[in-house]
Amino acid sequence: MAFDYDLFVIGGGSGGVRAGRVAAETGAKVALAEEYRMGGTCVIRGCVPKKLMVFASGYSGAMQDAHEYGWSVKAGVFDWSKFRTRLHGELDRLENIYRTNLARPGVDIYDQRAVLQDAHTVQLADGQTFTAKHILVATGGYPFVPDTVPGHELAWTSNDVFLMEDLPKKVLIVGGGYIACEFACILNGLGVGVTQYYRGAQVLRGFDDEARGHIAEMMMRQGVELHVGTDVERLEKRGAGIWVKATDGREAEFDAVIYATGRKPNSAGLGLEEAGVKLGRFGQIEVDDYSQTSVPSIFAVGDVTDRVNLTPVAIREGAAFVETVFKGNPTKPDHSLIPSAVFTQPEYGSVGMTEEAARDERPIEVYSAAFRPMQNSFIGKDERVLFKLIVCTQTRKIIGAHIIAPGAGEMIQMVGIAVKMGATKEDFDQTVAVHPTMSEEIVLMKAPVRTA
Secondary structure, eight states: OOOSEEEEEEOOSHHHHHHHHHHHHTTOOEEEEOSSOTTHHHHHHSHHHHHHHHHHHHHHHHHHHHHHTTOOOOOOOOOHHHHHHHHHHHHHHHHHHHHHHHHTTTOEEEOSOEEEEETTEEEETTSOEEEEEEEEEOOOEEEOOOTTSTTGGGOBOHHHHTTOSSOOSEEEEEOOSHHHHHHHHHHHHTTOEEEEEESSSSSSTTSOHHHHHHHHHHHHHTTOEEEESOOEEEEEEETTEEEEEETTSOEEEESEEEEOSOEEESOTTSSTTTTTOOBOTTSOBOOOTTSBOSSTTEEEOGGGGOSSOOHHHHHHHHHHHHHHHTSSOOOOOOOSSOOEEEOSSSEEEEEEOOHHHHHTTSOEEEEEEEEOOHHHHTTTOOOOEEEEEEEETTTOBEEEEEEEETTHHHHHHHHHHHHHTTOBHHHHHTSOOOTTOSGGGGGTOOSOSEEO
């Protein structure tokens, strides 16, 4: 059977674009459809604009520190309009790069929604249909607001933060995951009064408990009004603001309410089940180790599969798909020991196991140090950093590393290489420290603080 395309990609995020581009570079005839903007969650409404906001929000504290170090610094007022204009100009630039990278090897781009008609047929929103030998679904995920809360339609999601015309003066963030905590720190740093509700006992569920407590403490010291064990009971529009009643009985008004209570796979309405593709309980596309679905001609990568929802992972999955299908080199994406960073202030970088997970599996030693680095202690700033290693006592390998400090995201990338290679505690001990740095602590911790 002759097909219009060798590969049709649905979704123009990082995973889909990488797969489409690399497949086209092999000589395959490739098309890609994206209904919103090229670049997907990461480039347009996630990692990239968020990190730029992290940079912007950090300057308020940096100006205070500069004053303590002897600089005559005039307190400034953050101009959201100026930043927003520059931010969207940068996103336009990056989107154009994505388009250029696709067009260069000859990928046909369709700026519209695409759905499956069957195992080899895709229909576009304008009615065009195309056949493809292989179809790759890379539609990512989306933030959701629980519809059980009265007034939920008044709330924003993280997507809306990047589009707001003006900076609110007082905001409520609902949720305790990394997105909620990052935006709490960002908006706090930009001068917004931030309150955060989380229904659980501590923020950042799933991360290391000691690190979670450290982050929560630092957030509150910086001015975030954090309430755990608290959820929203109802929202009401009152005047120019939003009145909120919490489950603990407290009432308050805010200029905006932002829900960051999780994301769901963006799989609805794509014709997947009708084509025979099996979906999981939460809408995720179920795939095997090679990203193949229950329909042999249909594959899926990225957040829509709900495996490890990180941009670099989606890119790796897309590349592995091309190796498997178009290069004849069956390749499984490696989901083990993936470093990650939470861009709170200070940042949290981690790789490997949490202390809690590790001690349930094997005997461990825990090395941990929390202290004020030189830059802070010199000016009496009471912000501590945390360095933590989890060591398997049987193999001596480092099976978990956690860093909370300015630049932790940069540091954990390097530590991640060592952990991935199987470095032992003795390998770290034998590494000469770089002095004077705060990161030297990671090779100077000699005695465990506890064993389990």
